[in-house]
Amino acid sequence: MNEMFLEKFRALVPKYLEDPWKPEDGISEKELEEALEEHAFTVPQVLREFYLALGNSELMEAYHYFWDPEELEIDDEGFLMFLEDEDEQFTWGFRAGDLRVPDPIVYRKNNARGEWVSEDGTFSEFTFDMFEWVFSEDDEEDEEG
Template identity: 45%
Template sequence: MAEMLLEKYKGLVAKHLDDRWTPQEGYTAEELADQLAAADLPAGTSLPLALEEFYRAVGRCEELMEAHCFFFDPDELIVEDGHLLFLEDEEEQFAWGVPVEALDVPDPLVRRRANSTGAWHDEDATVGEFILDLLDFSFEEE
């Protein structure tokens, strides 16, 4: 499958960290597959392309992975409430995920769960849009 957002994600290092992207920022396809195999995911669970490319580009870059909210490491990804969860805020009040029935969509819509009530709400953004917007927000100058 053709790359969709990989280069944009790599560009986050220069944009937000004023540094040059290196391969050490992310996972190789093989490393990512090994990490996913170690996760407690139902058999056959795969990542949407937009999320896979995010981990391949910057999945090891702590400054981005823990900028405002915390992206789960690939081996920590879980399925709960019919969603693949990939992000949580620092107070653990909210979690973000993708409905499991949309995991085969290259860039599916993101949903947010209020952990106190379990209620899900649409974010009205795809995975790629959401990640790029979140990191832009996280690194805005005050």
């Protein structure tokens, strides 16, 4: 499988954590396969490469919490959930029917209402935008403090 996103995800470590990317920041291919083998679904290429690049990094818990590969699950509405906010008000996922798409559209669920709505962007777009927002917010707080 050709890597489409791996290097872009690895580049997030020096950009936001100010350290060079190291193999320990990611999950090895073997570890990832073992973590995913019990699931009855496939994981999109972009999410696989995200875990390979960042699965053990601090970015997994930078404001929002990415689920570990073994924690992934499909809910009753048919969405593979992979991320939630720190207050557990929102969950993000993909439509189960889109799991073979290399970089599927992300949906957000309001946990109180149980409604899924499109984020109008793919996982890669959503993730890069989210980290930009999270870390620019941190920079603004540092400047104010």
